[in-house]
Amino acid sequence: MEKNLKRLATMQRMEVKGLELFYSKGYSNTSVDDILKELSLSKGAFYYHYESKEDFFIQIIQNLLVRKVYSMLIEPIEGHENPLQLITNCFDEALECAVHNEMDYGFLLSNFLNEFNGRNPRIMAPLNDILKVWEVNLVSAIQRGKFNGYIDRHVDSEGAAVYLMSSFIGIRTLMVESAPSARKYRFMAQLRQYFKSIEASPTSV
Amino acid sequence: MEKNLKRLATMQRMEVKGLELFYSKGYSNTSVDDILKELSLSKGAFYYHYESKEDFFIQIIQNLLVRKVYSMLIEPIEGHENPLQLITNCFDEALECAVHNEMDYGFLLSNFLNEFNGRNPRIMAPLNDILKVWEVNLVSAIQRGKFNGYIDRHVDSEGAAVYLMSSFIGIRTLMVESAPSARKYRFMAQLRQYFKSIEASPTSV
DNA sequence: GATGCAACCGACCTGTTGGTTGGTCTGGTA
DNA sequence: TACCAGACCAACCAACAGGTCGGTTGCATC
Structure with a gap:
C-alpha cells in the first residue's frame, strides 16, 4: 500500500x-x-x-483536465436558480481568472482542441468527451431555465449551448494578447444582451 | 525582370x-x-x-494569410447595405465553406493564434495586425449600421465586434470534429437571435 | 565562347527528440 | 541476513530538426 x-x-x-x-x-x-x-x-x-508521451498526455486529460473544466465551467451552473444568471457568473469568474493570470495562454481545453483537431484521433477522443459533457450540461441548464420560466420556451437549447461554447472559446483566444480586461468587459456586456433576447418575457408571443 | x-x-x-x-x-x-x-x-x-523557418512563416502570413482573411471576412461586409445582413451572409458563407471542406482543421487565423499566443511575439505581431483589421472593419460596419438606422444606436460597436469575432473563432474550433453542419445551423440561428436584439426597433427607448 | 551571377543542389553539422536498456537503490519479507 | 520486486537512474540509440556551405547549373551579357 x-x-x-x-x-x-x-x-x-x-x-x-x-x-x-x-x-x-x-x-x-x-x-x-x-x-x-x-x-x-x-x-x-x-x-x-x-507507455509513451501520448499515453501520458491522455492520462493528464482524464485525470486533471476533466476536473479543471468541470469545476470551472460545469459545476457552477448546476444550481436551480436562473441559469442565465448562473452562466453569466460562471463565465465572468472564469474570464476574470484569465485576466489576472499573467501566465495566460488561453483556454486550456481549446488550446489542446486546436492543437489536435483533425490530426490526432486518440487524443481528440477524451477532449471531445469533455466538450460533450460541457455541452450536455449547458443544454440541460437551459432546458431547466425554460421549464422554470426563466428562458423563453421557443429557444433552441442545443443552439444556445453551441453559441455559448463558441463565444467562450473565442473570447479566451482573443484575451491572451491584447487588452484582456477590456475585451472581457465588452464580451460580458454583449453576452447579457444576448441573454436578454432569449429570456422569458411577458410580451413574448 | x-x-x-x-x-x-x-x-x-x-x-x-x-x-x-x-x-x-x-x-x-x-x-x-x-x-x-x-x-x-x-x-x-x-x-x-x-533567412529562417520563422521568417518564412511571417512572409506567408503577410503575403497569403492577410489576403485570405481579407477576402473571406472583411471585403464581404464593406458594402452599404444592412451590416447585420452582410455579416450574417459573410459568416454563413465562411462556415458553409468549412462544412464542405473535408480537409478542415479549423479557422486558419485562429489556429495560428492558438499556436503562438503568448509564446512567439515576432509571429504574433502580424497575426494581431490581421485581427485588428478585422476588428476595426467590424466596428465601422456596425457604426455605419447605427448611422443608417439598421442598428440600435445604444449598441456598443466595439463590444459587438469582439463578441462576433469570439463566436466565429469558437464555432470554427467546434466545427472541426463533430457535426459541423448541425453546429453551423444552430450557430447561425443564435447569431440571428443576437442580431435581432441589437437591431434598431421602433419600440426602443 | 568566356564571364558573371542568380538559382539551386545535397552532403554535412549540431542539437534535440521519443524511446530503450542494463544496472542500482531501497524497503519490506522470510 | 539474504532476497526480491517496485522505483528509479543514466548512458545510449536512431531519427529527425533547422541551418550551413562548397559546389553545380543555366541563362544573359559582352
Whole structure:
C-alpha cells in the first residue's frame, strides 16, 4: 500500500508539471525531458510509469483536465436558480481568472482542441468527451431555465449551448494578447444582451 | 525582370505549399523538409530565399494569410447595405465553406493564434495586425449600421465586434470534429437571435 | 565562347527528440 | 541476513530538426 502511494505520488507530480508545461508551451513543443528536468527525474522513471508521451498526455486529460473544466465551467451552473444568471457568473469568474493570470495562454481545453483537431484521433477522443459533457450540461441548464420560466420556451437549447461554447472559446483566444480586461468587459456586456433576447418575457408571443 | 519573375514564382510555390502544410499539421509539426519534399526542391533553395523557418512563416502570413482573411471576412461586409445582413451572409458563407471542406482543421487565423499566443511575439505581431483589421472593419460596419438606422444606436460597436469575432473563432474550433453542419445551423440561428436584439426597433427607448 | 551571377543542389553539422536498456537503490519479507 | 520486486537512474540509440556551405547549373551579357 505504501508502495502504491509512492507510485501515485510520482505520477501525480509528473502529470501536474506536464499539464503546466503542455499548457504554456504546447504539447509538441514540450519534450519529455523538459518535464523530467524540472522534477529531477530520469527518462527511466517516466517510461516505467507511462507507455509513451501520448499515453501520458491522455492520462493528464482524464485525470486533471476533466476536473479543471468541470469545476470551472460545469459545476457552477448546476444550481436551480436562473441559469442565465448562473452562466453569466460562471463565465465572468472564469474570464476574470484569465485576466489576472499573467501566465495566460488561453483556454486550456481549446488550446489542446486546436492543437489536435483533425490530426490526432486518440487524443481528440477524451477532449471531445469533455466538450460533450460541457455541452450536455449547458443544454440541460437551459432546458431547466425554460421549464422554470426563466428562458423563453421557443429557444433552441442545443443552439444556445453551441453559441455559448463558441463565444467562450473565442473570447479566451482573443484575451491572451491584447487588452484582456477590456475585451472581457465588452464580451460580458454583449453576452447579457444576448441573454436578454432569449429570456422569458411577458410580451413574448 | 525575367529573373525576378522566376524568383517570385519559386517563392510563391514554397509559400503556398507551406501554408497548406502549416495549416494541416501545425507550424511546429511541419518541417522545412516536408515542404521541400513535396515541391522537389532542396534545402539550399529554401535558405537562399528565406533567412529562417520563422521568417518564412511571417512572409506567408503577410503575403497569403492577410489576403485570405481579407477576402473571406472583411471585403464581404464593406458594402452599404444592412451590416447585420452582410455579416450574417459573410459568416454563413465562411462556415458553409468549412462544412464542405473535408480537409478542415479549423479557422486558419485562429489556429495560428492558438499556436503562438503568448509564446512567439515576432509571429504574433502580424497575426494581431490581421485581427485588428478585422476588428476595426467590424466596428465601422456596425457604426455605419447605427448611422443608417439598421442598428440600435445604444449598441456598443466595439463590444459587438469582439463578441462576433469570439463566436466565429469558437464555432470554427467546434466545427472541426463533430457535426459541423448541425453546429453551423444552430450557430447561425443564435447569431440571428443576437442580431435581432441589437437591431434598431421602433419600440426602443 | 568566356564571364558573371542568380538559382539551386545535397552532403554535412549540431542539437534535440521519443524511446530503450542494463544496472542500482531501497524497503519490506522470510 | 539474504532476497526480491517496485522505483528509479543514466548512458545510449536512431531519427529527425533547422541551418550551413562548397559546389553545380543555366541563362544573359559582352
